[in-house]
Amino acid sequence: MKSADVHHPIFDEIADLARTLGHAHRLVLLRHIADGELAVEQLTQLSGIALANTSQHLQHLKRAGLVQTRRDGKRVLYRLADGPIENVLAALRNLANHRRQQIREFINDRISQPDRLENISREELVRRMRNDEVVLLDVRPQNEFVAGHLPGAINIPADELEQRLAALPREKVVVAYCRGVQCVLSADALAILRARGWASRRFEGGLPDWAAAGLGVEGVNYESG
Amino acid sequence: MKSADVHHPIFDEIADLARTLGHAHRLVLLRHIADGELAVEQLTQLSGIALANTSQHLQHLKRAGLVQTRRDGKRVLYRLADGPIENVLAALRNLANHRRQQIREFINDRISQPDRLENISREELVRRMRNDEVVLLDVRPQNEFVAGHLPGAINIPADELEQRLAALPREKVVVAYCRGVQCVLSADALAILRARGWASRRFEGGLPDWAAAGLGVEGVNYESG
């Protein structure tokens, strides 16, 4: 409203925070630190960033109050600071994904050849689920999964898939699904799965197609009507 | 195996976004633009930033895809781009406020300071619901919820909120509501949500205000017939 409001120092503080997040190395480091306390050298190995460089970025993060440290013998362990830090990261990831998706929809270079992505029809999926031949993989963000998902599905958001591949069985066919035909998350997931040698298919219709067919859905939006 | 993940281009994209938000001038401009379409000169006046400088920052925002433009006669009008941009800003603001409060050991006393960020108007709520930017949280007892609630709302009674936080998404703004202005349930809920770092607002009018405005209500008292 008033210019006094506009010059409020909160803007500078927010800008400092944002600038601290404005470097891929620091985002990578934060991502690893978010999984638990880690020492500097472990972080260099996980990230591939040179030692002194890693240290500097970590101190940048520390100055900004995003991480805290603790000494354990010779090592210095870094952990996430208190506060809604992961919310900010999630929001940024969300926005970036939103953008990517728009770009992909525009170019439409991925789903244009559905055969290569090995789509599975709803009918075949139902049949193979009955025979316990498949594992359902929901690659949408956790909150959407919580709100409602196909029965028995495992939730691994697409951007975490590479780290969490171990959670998937190798002896069944993995069927990935997401928000539906316009969503590329499951296509991304399939690329990862196939690159790592998983037997995998894609249920293109996703949750909307499933629900529209009157098949059961699990989740908070659906229990106790 | 992690290094492949680490070099994923999404990190660079997120970093670019964050860096774009990493300057107080651009945050100020975004804040004004978020209120509605504005021309460059109006923005210079509102922000106090020199004309050419304003223009450059606006173009920075445009390059980053955070704003879009439209020509109207001689003027160029800037507006927010699509996507969960306000969520990112809210998350950053939230984190910065969290830090400020920690530093000052500030004690938050409920409704005594109803700051502008806390309450959300019906108009803004409707708009953000349309954009799928918010999650509605009904914190009244279950029986009242069943009788009637805002469309799409999740019901978690205020006294169960702390145990059931996991049901709430982190990447959308949570808007809590209850029986209306005289009811403190949603204020309590907001205290819990903010303490745990959720981006959250309060729809003060609650169900009565919503229904009085002639907006749709879901529930057994309202279903067809």
Added chain:
DNA sequence: CAATCAATCAATCAATATGTTGAATGATTG
């Protein structure tokens, strides 16, 4: 206490970002 290890500091250079100035563009007006 010397040797070793983990992390940080200091100094440097290259690359980017910012603010300012004045000129150039694009659309409207008389």
Added chain:
DNA sequence: CAATCATTCAACATATTGATTGATTGATTG
């Protein structure tokens, strides 16, 4: 079509940031 207005561009000086290198600090080990 010339004048005017709103905005953008181009060029420059200055500041900030990032990566690299080698030295330094702090803690442990023998």
